[in-house]
Amino acid sequence: AEGLVGRTAEMVERRRATAGASSVLFYREPIEMVRASGVFMYDRAGERYLDVYNNVPSVGHCHPRVVEAIARQAGEMAIHTRYLNDTVQGYSEALLATLPASIGNLVMTCTGSESNDLALRLAMATTGARGFIVTETAYHGNTSLVTEVSPSSLKGGAVPPHVRVVPMPAERDGDGPGDLAARFAGAVAKAIGELQASGHGLAGLIVDTIFSSDGVFADPPGFLKPAVEAVQAAGGIFIADEVQPGFGRTGAGLWGFARHGVTPDIVTMGKPMGNGYPMGGVATRADLLERFCESVGYFNTFGGNTVAAAAGRAVLEVIAGEGLIENAEAVGGYLRAGLRQLAGRRPEIGAVRGAGLFVGLDIVDPDTRAPDARRAGAVINGLRRRHVLVGAAGPFGHTLKIRPPLCFSREHAEMFVAALADVLERPAG
Numbered sequence: 001a002e003g004l005v006g007r008t009a010e011m012v013e014r015r016r017a018t019a020g021a022s023s024v025l026f027y028r029e030p031i032e033m034v035r036a037s038g039v040f041m042y043d044r045a046g047e048r049y050l051d052v053y054n055n056v057p058s059v060g061h062c063h064p065r066v067v068e069a070i071a072r073q074a075g076e077m078a079i080h081t082r083y084l085n086d087t088v089q090g091y092s093e094a095l096l097a098t099l100p101a102s103i104g105n106l107v108m109t110c111t112g113s114e115s116n117d118l119a120l121r122l123a124m125a126t127t128g129a130r131g132f133i134v135t136e137t138a139y140h141g142n143t144s145l146v147t148e149v150s151p152s153s154l155k156g157g158a159v160p161p162h163v164r165v166v167p168m169p170a171e172r173d174g175d176g177p178g179d180l181a182a183r184f185a186g187a188v189a190k191a192i193g194e195l196q197a198s199g200h201g202l203a204g205l206i207v208d209t210i211f212s213s214d215g216v217f218a219d220p221p222g223f224l225k226p227a228v229e230a231v232q233a234a235g236g237i238f239i240a241d242e243v244q245p246g247f248g249r250t251g252a253g254l255w256g257f258a259r260h261g262v263t264p265d266i267v268t269m270g271k272p273m274g275n276g277y278p279m280g281g282v283a284t285r286a287d288l289l290e291r292f293c294e295s296v297g298y299f300n301t302f303g304g305n306t307v308a309a310a311a312g313r314a315v316l317e318v319i320a321g322e323g324l325i326e327n328a329e330a331v332g333g334y335l336r337a338g339l340r341q342l343a344g345r346r347p348e349i350g351a352v353r354g355a356g357l358f359v360g361l362d363i364v365d366p367d368t369r370a371p372d373a374r375r376a377g378a379v380i381n382g383l384r385r386r387h388v389l390v391g392a393a394g395p396f397g398h399t400l401k402i403r404p405p406l407c408f409s410r411e412h413a414e415m416f417v418a419a420l421a422d423v424l425e426r427p428a429g
């Protein structure tokens, strides 16, 4: 707890003593949070922070309607998943109704990692192959199987031989229409060929459809289509990991994959699904699940329990009732415009990208324009001192990951742009 004093130093020490090497905290001066509401979080001293980062409380921290649904259901019945129940059934039907008709079944889990673990197993059982294609800085979760397809977790960098990485889908100077899509599809086609030649075979392609860990890549819409078609034509399974983009964040609809005009074989969900109540899901073609359950079967004690279903249903109702998808689209566009305007006068800002309320902003060296992770770290900590919370992403860690609750308003966007301008103008402040 170097440089820290008082209560914060003591809490950091106590945390280290219990969590050991796994204790990773945000910020040079970690924050002891005690409550949250809407787009704000409050520390122990009652200081308010603008949350521009947390996508779990996606419809707003402690949304009263979700809190009430959780509390009411917890008071009525909290139980595993082996009984008929109207809340659980109604939620499954409502969620499946938002997905393509070919995706007929839903298996509920408790985390994004569990969802992706099952998705990978479904793909392997369907294809009889082991080979997966992923992007170079992807993160898909923490089980041993999922870690194999999460290059960002593998500190040595080496994925196992049955996993092939393709470059992040970044636009390049001089790209014409279709160039990025063709480049990404070309890399995927090459990986398909390598997996087939190596004997591992092609099980599938898994991507986070907003490419969060890679640094947020949304445009041009549709760029995923040729790659997905190549995978499906070769008999592989396309898994759309919607843990980050799902539930309205990208602004055009509930799902990130829809922006690309593709039809996944499997859709995985997590984080925002229960607005803080832990829940995840795997929506899949019925034939995939049937094949898998012939040999293995799947049971998850807490996945889709009654309280989770109540939370999930409230989340869907709030997204629709409060127009949060439309808000993500409108305020996200306003925020990007404000950030681009700031980029015009601050040479430390490189590209500003994103869709809806998922924005990536590159921090670069003002002279060379090269990725500048150290400066990005300083900006994140400078924002924290100004009571604004953001994080970092991308292969160099120089991309600010801007991902506020979907009830973010224009006024909140202005607060954020002003704070970022101030940090860049007065880095020591």
Ligand code: PMP
Residues within 6 Å of the ligand: 110, 111, 112, 113, 114, 116, 139, 140, 141, 142, 208, 212, 241, 243, 244, 270, 271
């Ligand atoms: N997929 C993506 C794209 C994620 O960002 C994450 C979590 N950061 C996961 C899966 C794993 O979800 P969880 O932490 O709930 O297991």
